[in-house]
Structures are given as C-alpha cells and as structure tokens.
Amino acid sequence: MSKPEFVYVTYIETTPEKLWEALTVGDFTERYWFGLRISSDWEAGSPYIFTRHGAISLEGNVLVSEPCTRLVYTWIPLSPETKHERISRVTFDLEPRGKVIKLIVTHDHLDEGGETRRDISDGWPMVLASLKSFLETGHALEIDPPCAVTREAAYA
Amino acid sequence: MLCMDLDEVFKALADASRRSLLDRLHASNGQTLNELCGGLAMTRQAVTKHLAILEAANLVTTFRKGREKLHYLNPVPIHQIGERWIRKFERGKLTALSELKRQLEKRDE
Numbered sequence: 001m002s003k004p005e006f007v008y009v010t011y012i013e014t015t016p017e018k019l020w021e022a023l024t025v026g027d028f029t030e031r032y033w034f035g036l037r038i039s040s041d042w043e044a045g046s047p048y049i050f051t052r053h054g055a056i057s058l059e060g061n062v063l064v065s066e067p068c069t070r071l072v073y074t075w076i077p078l079s080p081e082t083k084h085e086r087i088s089r090v091t092f093d094l095e096p097r098g099k100v101i102k103l104i105v106t107h108d109h110l111d112e113g114g115e116t117r118r119d120i121s122d123g124w125p126m127v128l129a130s131l132k133s134f135l136e137t138g139h140a141l142e143i144d145p146p147c148a149v150t151r152e153a154a155y156a
Numbered sequence: 157m158l159c160m161d162l163d164e165v166f167k168a169l170a171d172a173s174r175r176s177l178l179d180r181l182h183a184s185n186g187q188t189l190n191e192l193c194g195g196l197a198m199t200r201q202a203v204t205k206h207l208a209i210l211e212a213a214n215l216v217t218t219f220r221k222g223r224e225k226l227h228y229l230n231p232v233p234i235h236q237i238g239e240r241w242i243r244k245f246e247r248g249k250l251t252a253l254s255e256l257k258r259q260l261e262k263r264d265e
Contacts, residue, residue: 007186125235
C-alpha cells in the first residue's frame, strides 16, 4: 500500500446526517464547493458527476457508500491537462466526537508532479473550510474557485 | 468553539520551529518522525513536542500506515483564519498594499 498524498481533517459542529447530506446532495455542494453540483444515486458501483453551470467538471464511480459513516469515490478530472493522469481516489470518514464530527478526507493514487495533485492541494483546504462554515453558520466562505474548476467546466 | 480553535492555531503558528516543520511537510507530505528530524537542528524530543502542539491545533494530521505514523500538513484552519482575518478586511486593499511595498522595495535595489 502506498501512502496517501493528502490527509485533511476538520471538526464540524453538526450531525452525521447533515454532514452526509452536505457531501452528497447537489443543492448543498453548489453552495460551498465552488458552485459545483454533485449528483449520484450513491450506490456502490454507481457513477457520480460534478456539474458547474450545467457542464460536467468531474466524474467518477462510487466505491464505498456507508451513509453517515464512509464515502469513497474515484476522481476523474476531465480537462486536457489532466486526462492522461491516473484515476485518483477520495475517502471521507465521518467520526462523531461528542458534539462535533471529525471529518477526515484522504486523497490518494495521485500522479507525482501531476496537475491534479497541485490543483487539489489548493482546493481541498478551501472546500473543507467552506463546508465547516456552511454547516455551522449557514454561510459558505466566499472562495474563488481554483482555475482548474473553471478550466475543466470549459472543456467538458 | 470556533474561537478556541483559532486561539490554538495562532499559538501554534507563533513559533519559528513549528512553522519550519509545516514548511517541511508542505515540501514533502506524509513524513515519519524520523524523516522530519533528519537535517534539523532540533532534538527528536523537541520535534515530538512541536508536532503535538501542531496536531492539537489541527495543523498537522496523522495517518497510520502499518507500523509507521505519517504526518500531514492540514491547512484547513489557516483558510478559516484567512477568511476571518483577511477576507473580512478587504483583500483588495491588502493586495494593493503588498504591490506598493514590492514596488518601493524594487526602487531601493
């Protein structure tokens, strides 16, 4: 087993149910995740897509879906700059800790020195800080999407 | 709870040795304690102590891979600070100021 490239953690004052919804329902992701809407039936093996202004930005397959506990999906960026890169994998682990949920996001199988690796190292900390703010205050952060998000939407 | 979190983050960042450990993780993520100690003028004991403070502030996360404990940079709290203390006070003006500083310093050269 190779080591994951990124491991991010945030503690959010919310319930596992609300956090799960925030991760899996497009109406919510659109509000804190650079305007990206996620959609899937969230069955293991099913596809999912992220769309922005109606165009597909990112797609992948659901590998593990244990509601309120664990979500694993593949991550396939679609821009010409990244499509030769190998398919990477994102894991969300939700661990209740008293009144807060510890959310651990692990991203692995990324190409060394690849565009995706650079893009997501900018993206995840912003998305997770915004998600925390969204669930705790009802307001997402005013974050500008990294150029990768706008670039992929343009090419998809 | 939010304020307490940020107190710990500010305290953790207020130390050059701890900032240098974060820089080392930024350069190469997922290092063991041994790797992090390599080439540093700090004792293993000091590195362990600093890592514990960084972990408590959630600036460093750990991941177990077999017998190894790997350390990862977790910049999520820094983005919260950015939003609370920079964005709010108008990033546009700050950008203008740092550009002015850059121009003035260039003239000194």
